[in-house]
Amino acid sequence: MGLPKERLFLVIRTALYALIFLLGMFIFSPLSLQMNVHDGNCILYAERNSDYPSKSNCNFCIAIGVLFCFIYGGLMTIIGALRLLEIISDSEKFKGVLFIVNVVVDAVSMFLVLVTASILSAGLKAVCDSFTPVGYHCRDIFLIVNSSGEHDTFYNNLAIAEGGAWICFIAWIVQTVLGVFIMYRNNIIRIPCLKNSSSTDIPGPSADGNKY
Incomplete structure (x- = not known):
């Protein structure tokens, strides 16, 4: 005997949140480590023979990874x-105002993680294009840290953060679409081009008989 649909939806959504929680660590941990190597500076969009770019790019990505993936996903x-586990009440069954707010926050998170993934992809590409000689791969080069003179092979950290962000974005898409589907299924929202079979009205005979 299969799980009731509401419980199955809860299992899937909980598993997706757990995945998002884990992926959040793959976003902010490598970026934080990379900034520490460069004394708190961000190398996204760095160019040869120029100062460090703005820290805001890294700070934004770290904040989204922490707040909307790690903390929100974990919670x-x-x-x-x-x-x-039925430790707390599940009386609403995906029908209350809190669930609507939940889906809206999911959609906002999806958008912000998309922005984060785009920043990481474009920033890493800019660094690689600026510093990689012809015939080499970006993973083979290093940057010299100004303060210590250390060699920083930055590619792995930024590539992990980028990959984590894009996978997290896909997880958020699935989570948001599932939430909207549940809202549609429970008649919380209506989509004009679709008909919910559970709420279709079947016309009955006219009270006046057959009238033409």
Whole structure:
């Protein structure tokens, strides 16, 4: 016997939040480490023979990874697990105002993670294009840290953050689409081009008989 649909939806959403929680660490941890190597500076969009670019690019990506993936994803994972274990009440069954707010926050998170992934991809490409000689791959080069003279092979850290952000974005797409589908299924929202079979009205006979 299969799981009830509401419980199955809860299992899937909780698993997705757990995945997002883990992927958040792959976004902010490598970026934080990279900034520490360069004394708190951000190398995204760095160019040869120029000062460090603005820290805001890295700070934004770290903030989104921490707030909307690690903290929010972790919190929703815990709430979902407690609901599955019936430690906290699950009376709303995806029909209350809190669930609508939940889906809206999911959609906002999806958009912000898309921006984060785009910043990381464009920033890493700019660094590689600026510093990689012809015939070499970006992973083979290094930057020299101004303060210490250390050699920083930056590519792996930034590539991990970039990959984590794009996978996280895909997870957020699935989570958001699933949330919207549940809202549609529970008649919270209506999509004009679709008909919900559970709420279709079937016309009955006219009270006046057959009238023409």
